[in-house]
Amino acid sequence: MRHDTRYEHLDSLDNYELEHESQDIRGRPLVSPTGEKYGIITDLLVGRDKNRVEAVRLEDGRCCAVGPLEIHDDAVVYGEASMAHAKEGGAAVSEEVIPVVEERVAIGKRTADHGKSIGVRSRVVSDTVSEDVALRDETVSVDTREVDRRVSGREADKLLDGKTVTMTEHDEELVVAKDAVVTDEVVLKKTGKDRVEHVEETVRHTEVDVDKNANDSRGRDRR
Template identity: 75%
Template sequence: MRHDSRYDDLDTLDHYELEHKSQDIRGRPLVSPEGKKFGIIKDLLVDKSHNRVTAIRLDDGRACAVEPLVIHDNSVVYGEAAVAHAKTGGSAVSEEVVPVVEEQVAIGKRVADHGRDITVTSHVVKDKVSEDVHLRDEHVSVDKRPVNRDVTGKEADALLKGKTVSMTERDEEVVVGKKAVVTDEVVVKKTADDRVEHVDETVRRTEVDVDRDGKTRR
């Protein structure tokens, strides 16, 4: 295939007509015998003598002669191999793809919050404590009692010097002291147990049936 300006465009010729409508291949794809697409046929080119269509022009401007072309229902095949294939009675060189599809299951796992939220908070509670405490109060009393007793000279000298006695009254009073003591511990922990969960899932897939002479094969 190559660019060529030696032809006239069929659309510019008022007196030239194709013998059969099937010869009008404009708009069809030009492909190789293997199905490779070269482009779309845009114009039919007539030789300078206006005797016949001798070439085609693609939508990208490239041109090629019609001799190596074989016309099929939905495409035009380019190449000498296509001509030989057609002469031996071969079928049209075209390709349609039927994909074979199947679904695949990917089974995994994720962490989901489906359980309860456990929150432990400590707070202060006031309790009233009552207890009886036995206290002792001291009292100093001064009393005078009659005495009639003789004393000796030395004792009299000592007694006559005078004597001072002091006593202090003491009372017991309640003293309250507090201390913090840990009596219990609340332990918050999380444990995990493994379990097996069975999963059943349906997947789809396609099968290709080929009907040859009324016989279906896969």
């Protein structure tokens, strides 16, 4: 049993006496309000300030705070007031706890980059397009031809009336226009397939052996 360093035994102190003999409850049973017996009180324990008795120790080594106890002639009751005091922070009957522990495995999955990456980008490339184009240029010229032809009087009147003729030169000019045309498409796509991997992991747990009779090895129970 572990030694509780919070207290000192009353008998271990020099010149320490109880104010009243009735306060010496050693040898009396500690019971619940319904009569359930916790054990026999064997020791009175003094706090660190050594001013008063703060707890009692039972025959099995457990401790209980003095404040919430109800002292009677034949027993000490750990009563309703004691329970309320313990819930509010007072010390209840102490106990030794051995936890039963087991390991558990959590298996999941995550995405990891283990394959290659393929990047596609477009860039502008310039090409020269050459082509021969036939263009037409017009030229207006004025020439005089020698003519010796008789005309009638009516035609003569018409020709003598005067005439103005205009002729315009036309030249063809080169015109270049560009437009964009989609000729191909590069498609990036990703496919996936499922696979199954087997996982094995070792987990540990604790088992508690309860020795029902310390003097008899046959009384051991495993939990």
